[in-house]
Amino acid sequence: MQISRRKFTQALLCCSALSAVPFVQRFITVRRGWVLRSDD
Amino acid sequence: MIGELAGSPQELSADVCVIGAGAAGITLARQLARHSIDVIVCEAGGLEMSEDSQRVYEAETVGDEYFPLDTARLRYFGGSTNHWGGWCRPLDAYDFETKVDGVPTAWPIGKDELDPYHKQASRILELKPFDQDEALKTDQLKRVSFRFSPPVRFGEKFHKELAGSEHVRVLLHANLMGARSTDGRIASVSVRDYEGNIRDISARFFVLACGGIENSRLLLWLRETGGLPFAQNSRLIGRFWMDHPVAPLGDVVITDPDSFKFNQHALDFFCPTSKFIRDNSTLNCRLYLKTTEYGGAKEVIADLLCVAPAFGEWAMRQLDKRLACVAQLKAAWEQEPTFYNAVTLGDARDKFGIPRTRLFWSRSELDRHTVSETAKAFAQYCVDQNIGRVRLDEWLLDSERGFPSIMEMAGRHHMGGTRMAASAKAGVVDTDCRIFGTKNFYVAGSSVFPSGGHANPTFSIVQLSLRLAEHLTARLPHAS
Numbered sequence: 082m083q084i085s086r087r088k089f090t091q092a093l094l095c096c097s098a099l100s101a102v103p104f105v106q107r108f109i110t111v112r113r114g115w116v117l118r119s120d121d
Numbered sequence: 122m123i124g125e126l127a128g129s130p131q132e133l134s135a136d137v138c139v140i141g142a143g144a145a146g147i148t149l150a151r152q153l154a155r156h157s158i159d160v161i162v163c164e165a166g167g168l169e170m171s172e173d174s175q176r177v178y179e180a181e182t183v184g185d186e187y188f189p190l191d192t193a194r195l196r197y198f199g200g201s202t203n204h205w206g207g208w209c210r211p212l213d214a215y216d217f218e219t220k221v222d223g224v225p226t227a228w229p230i231g232k233d234e235l236d237p238y239h240k241q242a243s244r245i246l247e248l249k250p251f252d253q254d255e256a257l258k259t260d261q262l263k264r265v266s267f268r269f270s271p272p273v274r275f276g277e278k279f280h281k282e283l284a285g286s287e288h289v290r291v292l293l294h295a296n297l298m299g300a301r302s303t304d305g306r307i308a309s310v311s312v313r314d315y316e317g318n319i320r321d322i323s324a325r326f327f328v329l330a331c332g333g334i335e336n337s338r339l340l341l342w343l344r345e346t347g348g349l350p351f352a353q354n355s356r357l358i359g360r361f362w363m364d365h366p367v368a369p370l371g372d373v374v375i376t377d378p379d380s381f382k383f384n385q386h387a388l389d390f391f392c393p394t395s396k397f398i399r400d401n402s403t404l405n406c407r408l409y410l411k412t413t414e415y416g417g418a419k420e421v422i423a424d425l426l427c428v429a430p431a432f433g434e435w436a437m438r439q440l441d442k443r444l445a446c447v448a449q450l451k452a453a454w455e456q457e458p459t460f461y462n463a464v465t466l467g468d469a470r471d472k473f474g475i476p477r478t479r480l481f482w483s484r485s486e487l488d489r490h491t492v493s494e495t496a497k498a499f500a501q502y503c504v505d506q507n508i509g510r511v512r513l514d515e516w517l518l519d520s521e522r523g524f525p526s527i528m529e530m531a532g533r534h535h536m537g538g539t540r541m542a543a544s545a546k547a548g549v550v551d552t553d554c555r556i557f558g559t560k561n562f563y564v565a566g567s568s569v570f571p572s573g574g575h576a577n578p579t580f581s582i583v584q585l586s587l588r589l590a591e592h593l594t595a596r597l598p599h600a601s
Binding site: 116 | 371424425427428429431432497500501503504507510511512518
């Protein structure tokens with residue numbers, strides 16, 4: 082499944098370093114800098 | 122022949138006088154000599170590194186932290202090829218074009234102008250044929266490769282050939298001091314050694330090939346001393362100076378090693394596609410992965426365990442079975458050419474009374490945008506393809522943060538300052554590398570690059586020198 086780069090970038094930019102940020106059908110999250118699938 | 126300036130005749134003349142004996146100058150001299158063209162090459166240093174010569178490169182740097190300029194380049198026969206790493210790759214076709222509106226990355230020539238010299242440059246640099254770039258399962262990134270020169274040390278490799286050449290005379294310790302010009306032509310240049318011996322050299326053509334900083338400094342000096350009265354738009358001399366910024370970006374836990382192709386140096390390379398560059402308004406960028414030793418890999422996966430326990434435990438088991446590995450993610454990328462990044466003349470003077478370089482260098486918001494967007498695209502690619510997970514350094518995720526205070530800064534790839542352009546309004550040299558407004562004064566080397574792509578510059582420098590040699594040969598009727 083692909084997500085748009087714009088949404089991905091927005092999600093990365095608005096995340097804080099320590100919080101999990103699920104977005105776009107819970108596909109990618111960023112936790113402490115790690116770019117993950119939400120089911121990781 | 123190769124000899125000291127002090128031992129040379131008082132009257133010196135040649136078809137072409139090349140000032141500088143690095144990759145650009147030596148390539149040019151050898152190629153001209155093949156056509157029976159008489160060349161004098163002025164090398165400011167000797168055959169070995171010396172403190173006297175190297176000290177001339179001491180300079181002031183302003184702006185972002187940058188390397189001391191007397192260590193970032195070498196001032197003796199062979200120039201900075203005496204310490205280069207040998208990385209080679211031609212520029213991409215889209216490096217010659219405008220990438221972001223309003224950012225002057227376009228060259229007035231296309232890649233097709235350099236391609237005819239690709240094979241010969243590869244032979245000179247002793248390179249195996251380049252691989253084609255590899256499309257990936259994304260339209261955002263591609264895999265690219267480099268070739269590695271042994272590396273060729275131009276001074277060592279071509280010493281014997283130049284020493285025995287009946288058409289080339291290399292003058293050692295010959296420092297450019299000034300030029301005498303008339304009617305748009307340089308008639309002669311004056312060179313001096315460290316003991317005060319001076320010679321004037323007359324030639325039909327003169328080529329400045331002293332490197333990506335010194336070319337600008339010497340042209341600024343000639344402008345100041347009246348040696349360039351006819352050069353047009355000389356306010357651009359020294360401007361639009363560039364390097365390739367370099368930074369570590371994070372780590373990659375690779376869970377599908379078959380999706381990566383590490384070379385003999387344990388490196389794998391990824392770049393944005395032209396579509397990505399266009400869609401995201403970035404410049405070009407090279408991401409490179411270097412595999413980490415087992416101990417370091419365990420530490421990285423331990424950190425992953427804290428945020429993704431299930432995936433992290435699985436990755437650790439895969440690591441122990443050698444079915445996973447970890448790589449450090451780094452980048453070297455194209456810098457925005459700006460008027461403000463510039464070589465200018467400082468207040469201090471060198472041994473010869475010539476003002477030392479003052480270099481202003483800073484990275485722009487576009488420089489930051491380029492690397493952070495490309496890094497995010499790579500992280501997304503790893504997740505999309507389920508081939509690994511990327512930990513990005515915090516400065517890439519927070520647009521409010523600047524560049525990290527500890528980073529490698531740049532590749533010491535000195536480019537720009539005498540940029541090539543279609544007209545004197547936009548640059549210092551024309552498409553033949555001739556200084557606008559002059560009839561017989563040329564510049565060789567990466568200082569003519571209007572933009573630098575992400576590729577290390579030596580391969581393109583050699584291509585451009587071969588092209589310039591062809592141009593000059595065509596203008597010397599007796600050439601064979």
